[in-house]
Amino acid sequence: MQPVVFAGADLAYVVRYDGISHQEWNRTDGPVAELRRTVRVHYLRQQGYRCAYCRMEKKENHGLTWDVEHIIPKSVYPRFLYEPLNLAMVCKECNIAKLDQDVLHRRVGPGAVFPSRSEDYKIVHPHFDRYSDHFEMIVVGGRISHRPRNPLKAKETFLMCNLVRFSYAFGEWEDFNYEVVKRFSEFVESCPPDATRQQITSFMQTLRFTVNGDF
Numbered sequence: 001m002q003p004v005v006f007a008g009a010d011l012a013y014v015v016r017y018d019g020i021s022h023q024e025w026n027r028t029d030g031p032v033a034e035l036r037r038t039v040r041v042h043y044l045r046q047q048g049y050r051c052a053y054c055r056m057e058k059k060e061n062h063g064l065t066w067d068v069e070h071i072i073p074k075s076v077y078p079r080f081l082y083e084p085l086n087l088a089m090v091c092k093e094c095n096i097a098k099l100d101q102d103v104l105h106r107r108v109g110p111g112a113v114f115p116s117r118s119e120d121y122k123i124v125h126p127h128f129d130r131y132s133d134h135f136e137m138i139v140v141g142g143r144i145s146h147r148p149r150n151p152l153k154a155k156e157t158f159l160m161c162n163l164v165r166f167s168y169a170f171g172e173w174e175d176f177n178y179e180v181v182k183r184f185s186e187f188v189e190s191c192p193p194d195a196t197r198q199q200i201t202s203f204m205q206t207l208r209f210t211v212n213g214d215f
């Protein structure tokens with residue numbers, strides 16, 4: 001996805017930041033409130049109104065659904081407060097789960113540049129990683145579940161953002177298989193005995209169990 005580009009009043013505000021006073025981010029009025037709006041509008045559009053971590057979709061603009069996320073926590077590294085590649089939109093649930101947890105493999109020294117490689121991060125990074133490389137998103141009965149594809153970034157993201165909360169319906173794979181078999185049985189029962197090849201094909205296409213989580 002494209003990082004936000006600050007301009008005009010937003011840019012003027014960013015360049016005078018001292019790199020320390022990250023509490024200014026939470027001010028409810030003034031230039032930072034406008035800047036947060038710029039960030040929100042930009043990334044919600046880039047992300048197609050999906051959370052950077054769980055890819056839940058919600059077509060709402062207001063702050064009740066969405067938080068601006070500092071991927072590297074602003075309390076730990078205040079100097080990356082306005083770094084466009086450190087910003088994304090996340091849902092409240094992911095934000096509350098992730099909090100100020102450390103996402104970097106190695107601490108970054110005071111003079112070092114912003115870590116901009118996928119391998120610098122423990123978690124799936126919204127800017128540097130492709131989501132589908134790390135998660136298979138399975139849909140059964142209208143519910144989404146995340147299946148981590150690897151024991152590294154995917155597992156770490158799963159744990160850090162508490163993605164298990166989506167899986168309560170079928171936490172075990174036996175349950176998922178059961179759901180698949182059940183759906184398929186229903187399909188076979190509802191399929192007329194004289195169905196044509198085309199009819200069967202169109203029936204089969206309704207049996208979708210995965211979605212693509214990429215932006």
Ligand SMILES: [Zn+2]
Binds near residue numbers: 051091
């Ligand atoms: Zn989320």
